[in-house]
Amino acid sequence: MSGRDLRSVGVFTALAFALAWLLALPLWFGDGLASSWFTLMATATMMTPAIAALVVVFFVERPKQKAWTLGLWPLRPVRRLLGYGALGIIVPIALVLVALPVGALLGVYPADFANFSAFQQVIDEQAGAAGAADIPIPIGALIAVQLATLPLAAFINLVPALGEELGWRGWLLPKLMPLGTLPALLISGVIWGLWHAPLILLGYNYPDAPGWLGLTAMVGMCILVGTVFGWLRLRSGSVWPAALAHAAFNGAGATYLLFAAAGEHVDTTQATILGWSGWVVPLVLVVALVATGQFAPAKHPSAPPSRKGRSPEHPATGRVTGE
Structure with a gap:
């Protein structure tokens, strides 16, 4: 990486972390x-990495093809984008769900x-609060x-x-790719995990764990799950499949409540996708x-030439397209 790239990564990381703590x-x-x-605060915090990236792209680096640099554009090849978008929805949900029988x-x-x-206990309590005897729908349904x-x-x-x-x-992730694919995935995962510190140290996700253990577990989970998201980004050449994956992952996160035994405590440092037992399948x-070479960035269609006739940088590798 060049000194300019390191400066950009430093500005991005410092800004994302500072904004998260401020909120x-x-x-x-x-x-x-x-x-x-x-x-509201948690949702607003999720916007801070985007703000940091936009500040770096618009005011620090100022590339000609800003949407390409961020992975927002182009939305082609359509078939590849849709395919990885579908995987972005299916794979995270599957990882969240399969963590439960593995943990059991x-x-x-x-x-x-x-x-x-x-x-069933939650449903019965809600029915009682509403003044109904029970819910006339089978729990399985x-x-x-x-x-x-x-x-x-x-x-x-x-x-x-x-x-x-x-x-x-x-x-x-693309900015770190000159370091090598695996180092880029590892470093971006660690940064992502540590960025959660303001909420994790308050007890979010790991309410029964000391702060250091909760944050360590969060970093571990972010490295593995972030690598899966990174695979979607690199293979599709677009940020959209990774965004769909993140959204699906968050939406499925509470499903462990559906399958738990009543009156039993769930230690999220050990169980669910948040804990070590939930990392087994993502690790596999x-x-x-890695073994099948699936992290090799996909070839990307050519883009309109930027300044002095050069093609813009490949959004997933940082290399100039058409080389």
Whole structure:
């Protein structure tokens, strides 16, 4: 990497982290995760990597083809983009769900795949609060509806997820690619994980763990899941599949509540996709992708020439297209 690239990465990282901490300050000096502003603050925080990337692109680097640099454009080849977009929806949901039986087999996730007792308890409590005796729909049917609607989350959550992915995989990952694919994926994953510190240290995602353990677990998860998102970015040449993947992943994250046993505690440092048992399948997937050469950036269609007749940089590699 050139000195200019290192400066850009430094400005981006410092700005993304500073903005995340700034937005979290009212929670730290207020009611923390119990604050009525928490959802709004968390959603706003997801936009900080995009703000950092836009500042660097528009005011530090100022490339001619800004949309290309961020991975927003072009939306072609259409077939490839749609294919990886579909994988971006399916794969994260599958990883979140398969983490649950793996955790159950390893003895760290208290599962009830037969009666869905924890979810049944929630439904009964909601029915009681509404003054109804019970819900006239079988619990299995409610579970099926919940699972069937998971892909919709990829579109419902797309805007805030794009707020993160525009920074992490849209801009940062390609900028780090001169270091090598695996170092770029590792470094971007570590940065992504540490960026969560303002909320993780308040108890978000890992409410029962000390701050250092929660943040360490978050970094581990972000490295593995971020590598999967990075694969989608590199192979598609676009940030959109990664954004869909991030949105689907967030939407599926709470499904562990559907299959837990009533009255049992779920330790997220060990169980679910957040904990070590949930990393087994993503790790196997990443190893398989590496072994089969699936992280090689896809060839990208030519773009309109930029200044002095040069083609713009390839959005996933940083190399000039047409070389």
